[in-house]
Amino acid sequence: MRLALHGESEAFGEIFQRHADRVYHHCFRRLGSWSAAEDATSLVFLETWRRRTDAIPAAGSLLPWLLGVANNVTRNLHRTARRYDTALYRMSAAPLTTPDHSDDVAGRIDDERRLAPVLRELRTLPRPDQDVIALVLMSGLTYAEAAVALGVPVGTVRSRLSRARKRIALPHLLSEES
Template identity: 60%
Template structure:
């Protein structure tokens, strides 16, 4: 939901009738979620920002396929983002680079700390992505959507366009493989309760959904 009294569905319908501002409101409402997901897949804030714009351009192109879950386009948008991530170059080629590539932000002295922390984020994210590299693409997508973005099984199923049971089996296999790798590496010391953005443990989220 957008939080401005109108549902995502209504905003999309208005946009389709020629109200560009309505699509702008959808962008404002979901850009954060999409941006976060793109970062979790790409490991770079800058690339994630450009990818976020491409995701919304693609969402506009595919608006007739939009799926609203519980009044929200979030799952569907993350599904569009998943497709964009699968083939970034092809997706980006459809659009003029000026539409999604802004000049880099100026690094001002006051923001030096921010720059450092962003670089640190990227370093940490790359480490996570290295860990996920042992999974195949399907498992990786399911893990990021459920464990990092906090989607329920059903929402992940909508995003990936697969049955809920397939989401469950992919996560189970991913869990098994990660456990195996971590045991072998014997170097993991994870703090308890670290989970997705909602603070819920992924397991609890899943249990609600099944």
């Protein structure tokens, strides 16, 4: 990790290999789209490389920090998508659709359909509560790791999660396989 944080590309590649799947699943859970999650994961590691000197390992792992970067990337992608949709609406142009003919399209659609109500419910919460749920319940970080990812005390993570659990009924879907 020390070598990667000092610019050794091969060491950084090992960090990518170790954490890319977890980052990818976290991004999917935040965005609700496998293809958007692929783009987000690329952006997370690009941003991580760019900001590698700012990285904060937690208990010998960069995963909490990476998921904090992923939260920022997904938030920016949501904002960009809203702006794009608004611009398209103003142009009143009919959207072009090209069907995806890959073998896994049905599975992806089912995943996205199952995750949509979860994301709708999650978006009713304040952003800090959404971030805690995404990190702890959806991506399996410990409270301490989530605290590192969010840059807040562990007690804040606990209280936000407790408050969020009281406000919404979280579906069974928030597991690692999602």
